[in-house]
Amino acid sequence: MVAGEAQVSASATGSLPLALAAGAAVGVLGGMIxxxxxxxxxxxxxxxxxxxxxxxxxxNKAMSLVVVITALPARLAAVSFTDLGTHWTVAINLLAGSLLGAWAGASWAVRMRSATLYKVLATLMVGMAAALVLTHTTALGSLDLPGPVRAVAGVVAGFGIGVVAAIMGVAGGELLIPTIVLLYGLDIKTAGSMSLLVSLPTMLVAFARYSRDGSFAVLRANLRFVVVMVAGSAAGALLGGLLLGVVPDAVLIPTLAVILLVSAVKVARHSQPSRP
Structure with missing residues (x-):
């Protein structure tokens, strides 16, 4: 089991400039898409x-939470509360599943053996790569489901997204945005803002569950590292936003998918018994 595995990484404590640079790179990649x-x-x-x-x-969950909170005001400036308020049932529908999924996913993560968790994370990275390619290469349209069916589908989809977001420590926008477009027929811009409103409480629930476990101490032990990496991510996200559309999707999306696939292989190797 990995519960209680609070850890200060030697690489992290001695590499704050590297954390800043890595955070910036992540921010640029995220901002560009x-x-x-x-x-x-x-x-x-x-x-x-x-x-x-x-x-x-x-x-990752702590940093994602800060990113979501930071991005929320800008999103609300682009899509007002009034506009989002007309779709409040969408948020409620998804949250009915995602809050439960977040608690369940965090509970499963703290109970998994390390080797198992590495394999699960690698598998989810492959799934994220597939979702990234699908979302950016396919014209999404509404499935036009009957109301009761759509409500059930929303709860089920929300639960799955909550589980994935909790286990990977991500906000889940990569999955929430296409789900909102497909199930509820919202445009991409509104779906992006709605995804943040669903992500925030979902992440808080996962955070609350993780805080009950001893391994949550890793956050306190690496607070400087987290602050520096978040600062890099914020700066990188601004640059990535400015570069939005500069690199053609036909080049950018496959490149990012390959990065995720290579990362998945590296993470999976951590589960091998021969590795410490």
Missing amino acids: GLGGAEFRLPLLISLFGFAALSAVIL
Whole structure:
């Protein structure tokens, strides 16, 4: 079991400039596709900075939470509360599943053996790569489901997204945005803002569950590292936003997908018995 595995990585404590640079790189990647980039941060925490699986997930969750809170005012400036208020049932529908999923996912993560968690994370990274390609290469349209069916589908989808977001320590926008477009027919811009409103309480629930476990101490032990990496991510996200559209999606999306796949392989190797 990985519960109680509070960890200060030697690589992290001695590499604050590297944390700043890595955070900036993650921010740029996320900004260029209009997302937070937490799925790219997780493998760096494991492979580059040497954190164990659960510690990396908790640190990633903390940083993702800060990114979401930071991004929320800008999103609300672009899409007002009034506009979002007309779709309040969408948020309620998804939250009915995502809050339960977040608690369940965090509970499963703290109970998994390290080797198992590495394998799960690697598998989810492959899934994120597939979702990234699908979302950015396919014209999404509403499934036009009957109301009761759509409500059930929303709860089920929300639960799954909550589980994935909790286990990976991400906000889940990569999955929430296409789900909102497909199930409820909202445009991408509104879906992006709505995803933040769903992500925030979902992340808080996962955070609350992780805080009950001894391994949550990793956050206090690495607070300076977290602050520096978040600062880098914020700066990188601004630059990535300015570069939005500069690199053609036909080049950018496959490149990012390959990065995720390579990262998945590296993370999976941590589960091998021969590795410490």
